[in-house]
Amino acid sequence: MNNILLELKNISYKYKNDLILNKINLKINSGEKIALLGKSGSGKTTLISVLNGTIKPTKGEFKLFNKSFEELDRKQKSKITTIWQDLRLIEDLSAEQNVNCGLLAENNFYFAFKNLLNISSFKKAHKYMQLCRLHDSIYEKKIRKLSGGQKQRVAIARSLIQGSNILLADEPFNNLDPKLITIIKNLLLENVDKNNTKKSPKTALVALHRLDLLNDFDKVIGIRDGKIFFNIKRNNLKKLHLDKIY
Amino acid sequence: MNKLKLNYTSLSFLPILVCIPLGYQLINNIHFGGLKLFQEFLISAFNPKIDNEIIITVINRLNETILIGFFSWLVSIIFGAIFGIISSNIFYNIFNIPNIFYRIIKFFLTIIRSIHEVVWGIILMQIYGINFSIGIIAICIPYIAVNSKVFAEQLETIDYKSFESINQINAPKFSSLLTLIWNPIINTFKNFGLYRLECSIRSTVILGLFGIGGIGTSIFLSFQTLNFRELWTYLWSLAILIIISGLIFKKIKFNTKNKILSIFFIAVFFITILFSFSYFLYFIFKNNFETFHSISSLFKSSSDLGLFDFFKLILETIILSVLSTGIAISLPPLLIGIFNNNTSKIFIKIFALLLRLIPTPVVLLTLLTFNNPSLSLAALTLGLHNAGITSKLLFTNLDNQDRRNYIAMKSLGISKKTSWLLGLFSQQAKSYLAYCAYRSDIIIRETAIVGVIGSVGLGWQLQESLSSFAWQEVTIVLIAYSSIAIIGELINGKIKNSLT
Numbered sequence: 001m002n003n004i005l006l007e008l009k010n011i012s013y014k015y016k017n018d019l020i021l022n023k024i025n026l027k028i029n030s031g032e033k034i035a036l037l038g039k040s041g042s043g044k045t046t047l048i049s050v051l052n053g054t055i056k057p058t059k060g061e062f063k064l065f066n067k068s069f070e071e072l073d074r075k076q077k078s079k080i081t082t083i084w085q086d087l088r089l090i091e092d093l094s095a096e097q098n099v100n101c102g103l104l105a106e107n108n109f110y111f112a113f114k115n116l117l118n119i120s121s122f123k124k125a126h127k128y129m130q131l132c133r134l135h136d137s138i139y140e141k142k143i144r145k146l147s148g149g150q151k152q153r154v155a156i157a158r159s160l161i162q163g164s165n166i167l168l169a170d171e172p173f174n175n176l177d178p179k180l181i182t183i184i185k186n187l188l189l190e191n192v193d194k195n196n197t198k199k200s201p202k203t204a205l206v207a208l209h210r211l212d213l214l215n216d217f218d219k220v221i222g223i224r225d226g227k228i229f230f231n232i233k234r235n236n237l238k239k240l241h242l243d244k245i246y
Numbered sequence: 247m248n249k250l251k252l253n254y255t256s257l258s259f260l261p262i263l264v265c266i267p268l269g270y271q272l273i274n275n276i277h278f279g280g281l282k283l284f285q286e287f288l289i290s291a292f293n294p295k296i297d298n299e300i301i302i303t304v305i306n307r308l309n310e311t312i313l314i315g316f317f318s319w320l321v322s323i324i325f326g327a328i329f330g331i332i333s334s335n336i337f338y339n340i341f342n343i344p345n346i347f348y349r350i351i352k353f354f355l356t357i358i359r360s361i362h363e364v365v366w367g368i369i370l371m372q373i374y375g376i377n378f379s380i381g382i383i384a385i386c387i388p389y390i391a392v393n394s395k396v397f398a399e400q401l402e403t404i405d406y407k408s409f410e411s412i413n414q415i416n417a418p419k420f421s422s423l424l425t426l427i428w429n430p431i432i433n434t435f436k437n438f439g440l441y442r443l444e445c446s447i448r449s450t451v452i453l454g455l456f457g458i459g460g461i462g463t464s465i466f467l468s469f470q471t472l473n474f475r476e477l478w479t480y481l482w483s484l485a486i487l488i489i490i491s492g493l494i495f496k497k498i499k500f501n502t503k504n505k506i507l508s509i510f511f512i513a514v515f516f517i518t519i520l521f522s523f524s525y526f527l528y529f530i531f532k533n534n535f536e537t538f539h540s541i542s543s544l545f546k547s548s549s550d551l552g553l554f555d556f557f558k559l560i561l562e563t564i565i566l567s568v569l570s571t572g573i574a575i576s577l578p579p580l581l582i583g584i585f586n587n588n589t590s591k592i593f594i595k596i597f598a599l600l601l602r603l604i605p606t607p608v609v610l611l612t613l614l615t616f617n618n619p620s621l622s623l624a625a626l627t628l629g630l631h632n633a634g635i636t637s638k639l640l641f642t643n644l645d646n647q648d649r650r651n652y653i654a655m656k657s658l659g660i661s662k663k664t665s666w667l668l669g670l671f672s673q674q675a676k677s678y679l680a681y682c683a684y685r686s687d688i689i690i691r692e693t694a695i696v697g698v699i700g701s702v703g704l705g706w707q708l709q710e711s712l713s714s715f716a717w718q719e720v721t722i723v724l725i726a727y728s729s730i731a732i733i734g735e736l737i738n739g740k741i742k743n744s745l746t
Contacts, residue, residue: 052414054413074416077416084411086407088405088407088411089408092433093429101425102415104412104418104421105415105417105418109420109421112417112418112420112421116425116428117505119505162415
């Protein structure tokens with residue numbers, strides 16, 4: 001549990017004149033499940049974007065598997081999966097095509113081509129869609145025709161199909177009812193690999209607003225104005241901590 | 247005193263003021279020498295020549311036109327899509343290519359696009375002589391650039407966040423590119439592809455008037471021999487072709503879920519690319535030495551074109567564009583507004599259809615039978631042709647519009663014309679002006695066609711210089727012509743952006 005998987009050293013990110021992240025220091029060990037708390041605009045999404053390499057920090061050092069992000073090869077980078085707050089699905093593609101996009105990294109160009117022509121196999125995609133409690137009547141529907149909750153679960157299925165062992169999720173339980181939240185939470189955090197056969201430790205950093213969902217997390221990080229205010233074990237979380245960030 | 251406030255509605259009508267100087271010059275230029283000919287031309291419309299011989303000729307010429315039009319469309323739409331991809335932001339983002347290459351390709355395509363297919367056709371004919379493939383190449387060159395712009399504009403609408411999302415999955419770059427661009431490309435083809443086929447057939451007809459073959463050449467020859475009955479047989483058959491193809495295109499719906507059809511389209515895509523490349527190489531090697539000779543002569547020949555005359559030609563071309571655009575913008579709403587009843591609307595629609603169908607050079611040649619060649623006459627011809635096109639759009643939009651405001655105004659006792667203006671047209675004015683801004687780009691390019699025939703502007707000078715093989719003059723004229731078109735496109739782009 002104590003080998004460092006991900007490390008941020010003095011990370012700052014400036015957008016125009018605003019300092020969005022301010023000297024962030026963070027170590028995430030393999031297999032840790034971390035909840036990221038903070039009010040809207042506190043820098044949670046930006047932190048996730050730095051961790052998945054979408055944005056480059058203005059200052060500081062970021063290491064994954066003890067290598068800087070630029071040194072990582074495509075295979076290593078594909079070990080990270082992200083569920084975005086705004087989902088970022090491709091609106092013109094069907095739900096099953098979107099889920100299959102999660103397999104693009106491990107397949108060649110021909111697979112992408114078949115996926116778009118609807119002649120690839122959707123078996124695997126359907127399996128993950130079923131796990132996310134998506135009804136088969138929506139498999140072929142375009143994203144733009146789905147409800148908010150259905151879109152949310154398509155994005156989650158796309159992330160799960162990637163079989164990555166590092167999960168970054170930005171408010172993944174939006175638009176879901178309480179029963180679905182429990183199911184999806186278990187799916188996202190359970191230590192099962194993509195073939196459902198071998199146990200592998202899954203590392204997760206999940207941005208949340210709801211405190212009743214913290215039970216399955218090992219650690220809680222509180223962020224405000226781009227600064228980490230606390231990084232503690234879940235059991236040690238007190239009202240005092242929450243007052244600092246909300 | 248109240249200040250004059252301009253809104254989109256009044257801006258749609260104001261350009262009609264160009265008719266004041268235009269009308270003045272036209273009235274001064276009237277001559278009655280060809281009035282009999284004009285009368286004969288009009289009467290022949292109702293009495294076209296119909297016999298076995300001409301029917302066979304019509305079928306053969308239409309076949310040629312369709313073949314040139316179809317092949318130039320196929321090649322230009324496929325290569326247009328390819329160039330559209332490599333001139334869109336998304337391509338450069340995925341492959342991390344420096345932005346400078348994006349700008350270079352965009353600029354290169356803008357230059358190619360700025361020169362009308364007739365100009366390309368005349369130049370290529372001068373270098374390589376007349377043959378079937380010259381027509382296809384002349385249409386393909388600017389059409390690839392025009393189509394690439396449309397495809398690129400669609401690809402620019404791809405949400406950057408979708409790109410980030412696919413990029414984060416760390417898929418191979420070509421897989422990411424294909425996944426992101428697939429639907430915008432297919433949708434552009436669905437919405438725009440068949441319209442471009444119609445454009446391609448029209449361009450083939452116009453190039454035919456300059457000798458490239460097909461029905462255009464027959465139209466020109468029968469006009470030259472003043473055989474108006476034969477001319478109208480060709481014009482009506484062309485009208486039938488365009489109307490029937492328009493009706494067929496409306497019925498065609500591409501079903502991208504049909505796997506066999508998708509595979510067929512992909513096969514056509516690759517075969518066309520392969521064939522085009524093979525033909526391109528064959529063309530280059532076959533004509534290698536002649537081409538070299540022509541290009542080298544560009545540096546040997548000198549120019550007799552004086553600086554003052556040259557600027558005068560540029561000014562003429564700009565004025566020609568402005569006057570034609572004025573007519574194209576204001577004439578349709580003005581006519582529909584004034585003659586606002588169902589019978590008049592039918593007549594306006596037929597008139598607009600004829601303006602679209604009859605090639606501009608034929609209209610200009612006909613008007614020359616009773617008016618001396620002038621800038622105003624060329625502007626009137628070009629303006630009328632484009633008014634035929636803008637009126638089609640305006641009619642379609644007005645027919646599809648919610649009429650509740652119009653009905654409410656009429657029920658208040660407001661006159662029918664005022665209710666139409668404020669209750670119907672005013673809601674369309676903004677989008678109509680945006681379309682006209684796009685149309686004026688095309689008008690600038692089309693000045694070359696009327697210029698060649700109407701002895702006006704750079705188009706006329708180009709024809710003169712080409713006839714005397716003054717290649718340096720040709721180059722200068724082309725640079726000037728292209729610069730006007732590029733500046734026009736930039737200005738119109740800004741206007742269009744502010745309206746959408």
